[in-house]
Amino acid sequence: MAKHMLNSTFAGAGLVTTLMAGLISASAVMFAPQAQAQSESSEQPERRLNLMLMGSAPQVCSSMNQDACADKDWIQANEMRTARVYNLSDVRRREAMRQAVWPREREAIREELIEALEMMADHFGYGVVPEHRLIDRFRSRAHLDLLSRLTEDEYYRVLDGLEMPTVEGLREVARVSESPNTSAQLLQRFVSDTQRFSGQETPVIYIVTAAQRDPLGSYLSQAAALRSAGAEPRWLPIDATVMRAEGRCDSIDSLRRRGTGAYDRARVHPQLHAQQVEFCESRDSWSDALNEADGVYFVDGNQSLLRDAFINSDGQANALLQSIQNKLNAGQLNVAAAGNAAIAMSSATMVTNGTSRDAMVNGSLARQAPAIGCEQDDSCPRDVGPDTLTYNPLGGLGLYSFGMIDVELSERGRQARMLRLAADTVTPVAIGIDRDTAILVNPSHGVFEVLGDAAVFVAQQATGNANMVGGGFHFLYRGAMGRIQRSAVTDISLAQQPAFRPESITTRFLGDTGVFDNIARLCEGREQLQLLQDDFVFLMQRTDNTTAEGRRGRCQVINGVVGIGRN
Numbered sequence: 001m002a003k004h005m006l007n008s009t010f011a012g013a014g015l016v017t018t019l020m021a022g023l024i025s026a027s028a029v030m031f032a033p034q035a036q037a038q039s040e041s042s043e044q045p046e047r048r049l050n051l052m053l054m055g056s057a058p059q060v061c062s063s064m065n066q067d068a069c070a071d072k073d074w075i076q077a078n079e080m081r082t083a084r085v086y087n088l089s090d091v092r093r094r095e096a097m098r099q100a101v102w103p104r105e106r107e108a109i110r111e112e113l114i115e116a117l118e119m120m121a122d123h124f125g126y127g128v129v130p131e132h133r134l135i136d137r138f139r140s141r142a143h144l145d146l147l148s149r150l151t152e153d154e155y156y157r158v159l160d161g162l163e164m165p166t167v168e169g170l171r172e173v174a175r176v177s178e179s180p181n182t183s184a185q186l187l188q189r190f191v192s193d194t195q196r197f198s199g200q201e202t203p204v205i206y207i208v209t210a211a212q213r214d215p216l217g218s219y220l221s222q223a224a225a226l227r228s229a230g231a232e233p234r235w236l237p238i239d240a241t242v243m244r245a246e247g248r249c250d251s252i253d254s255l256r257r258r259g260t261g262a263y264d265r266a267r268v269h270p271q272l273h274a275q276q277v278e279f280c281e282s283r284d285s286w287s288d289a290l291n292e293a294d295g296v297y298f299v300d301g302n303q304s305l306l307r308d309a310f311i312n313s314d315g316q317a318n319a320l321l322q323s324i325q326n327k328l329n330a331g332q333l334n335v336a337a338a339g340n341a342a343i344a345m346s347s348a349t350m351v352t353n354g355t356s357r358d359a360m361v362n363g364s365l366a367r368q369a370p371a372i373g374c375e376q377d378d379s380c381p382r383d384v385g386p387d388t389l390t391y392n393p394l395g396g397l398g399l400y401s402f403g404m405i406d407v408e409l410s411e412r413g414r415q416a417r418m419l420r421l422a423a424d425t426v427t428p429v430a431i432g433i434d435r436d437t438a439i440l441v442n443p444s445h446g447v448f449e450v451l452g453d454a455a456v457f458v459a460q461q462a463t464g465n466a467n468m469v470g471g472g473f474h475f476l477y478r479g480a481m482g483r484i485q486r487s488a489v490t491d492i493s494l495a496q497q498p499a500f501r502p503e504s505i506t507t508r509f510l511g512d513t514g515v516f517d518n519i520a521r522l523c524e525g526r527e528q529l530q531l532l533q534d535d536f537v538f539l540m541q542r543t544d545n546t547t548a549e550g551r552r553g554r555c556q557v558i559n560g561v562v563g564i565g566r567n
């Protein structure tokens with residue numbers, strides 16, 4: 001058995017080596033546009049970098065997110081909102097578990113939940129419980145098996161039904177200054193840039209929460225964060241439900257169940273619900289909002305939900321999105337998008353689901369993404385599983401026009417996923433942005449700068465077959481600059497990096513940090529990096545066109561070649 005696996009591994013390595021040899025021989029052509037652009041560039045394009053794409057959601061210290069705080073002494077529990085709270089009374093539990101909102105085929109699960117909630121209510125004295133205590137109890141040994149059999153929709157259906165209304169006058173307070181996480185500093189940079197571009201000491205930034213399952217509840221936390229960073233936050237209450245509710249604006253609360261999977265939001269957030277209904281009824285109300293907006297911030301969440309809020313059923317951008325695009329391209333608006341919302345900014349192929357392992361085994365499908373937990377209630381679309389690589393071939397919102405985007409690339413080992421999809425869809429350039437990292441881009445000219453803690457991985461001219469995929473790559477850290485074009489990334493300059501020592505190192509690259517942990521070998525004089533995982537092999541290769549710079553673990557690469565294969 002061991003001998004068979006060893007032979008299989010070498011066979012897989014041989015396939016990728018063959019691919020790499022072809023890529024290396026073609027590298028002079030693959031990277032020629034960069035050399036040409038560097039030598040022919042006679043004038044600098046517009047340097048206003050007014051589109052920020054973040055690889056993850058900012059973690060900002062607040063009265064409700066105290067784990068992100070360096071210091072908590074300033075938090076006053078009696079004066080600030082510190083947690084969502086849930087009502088376990090008999091009346092509230094009956095309402096949350098009413099048959100009308102549960103599919104008939106999941107009746108057995110509903111009955112188990114009724115019994116479990118009765119046990120929890122008895123444990124907590126049938127009273128009001130803060131969120132962390134309720135969730136900890138849900139995850140206890142007594143209820144863990146039941147929790148594992150719930151879909152995401154069912155889990156939140158229960159929590160939404162038990163959640164108590166927000167208390168007027170008691171709001172969440174954030175302090176970016178107490179947030180040691182780099183992602184919070186990126187949010188501060190976005191606000192500072194908006195101040196500089198607009199000339200306003202307190203710029204007006206509209207928050208788009210359309211990617212969120214609960215667009216109303218998430219607004220309050222985002223507003224607190226932006227307010228702390230020096231902005232005047234306002235809500236742009238567009239989402240997929242509003243987009244489809246024309247003529248039925250009074251029914252938005254019930255339409256949300258199907259549109260975003262959120263329940264009872266009018267009861268929990270009555271003022272925000274009323275604001276959204278008014279927005280729905282006044283279809284042109286967004287015009288006044290954009291006229292006063294200095295910036296727009298797209299919150300992390302589900303990229304497909306975000307797309308559905310701005311793209312009409314005929315596949316065309318709605319008037320609101322067209323106005324955002326025009327103001328952004330004219331340099332009159334500063335825009336940031338975090339996490340999966342950044343994925344949705346692309347005009348090219350938009351990835352919607354999937355793991356690297358499944359991508360290498362089964363390829364990609366231009367299908368709707370499966371719901372999280374669809375395997376629990378047999379609701380996965382035909383031929384689609386929870387790990388299937390799915391994508392929207394029509395792209396996202398189109399604010400970024402230079403190729404495909406993926407996020408949390410290093411942390412979740414998504415290099416193979418991104419390369420496979422770029423190859424399958426013949427997308428010349430794909431960028432992967434790590435957690436706590438961002439790329440600032442001029443949306444018209446493609447000039448960019450990398451910010452943050454980790455890296456941006458750029459794939460160029462990806463190609464392959466059913467068993468292997470590869471292409472050219474760049475691996476860039478904070479301070480790196482250049483220009484993104486639709487066919488290549490050019491004019492790259494690197495910045496010196498601080499010393500870095502990873503806390504732990506793994507060689508596992510599918511779904512893990514193996515590439516990030518080991519790429520430094522290419523800056524230590526080695527021509528090739530090879531990683532093995534099960535029957536998969538990952539190779540990175542230097543060529544005559546490659547530049548590799550780094551010290552003490554921070555390795556940056558320009559014009560390298562990458563390949564991944566399996567037996």
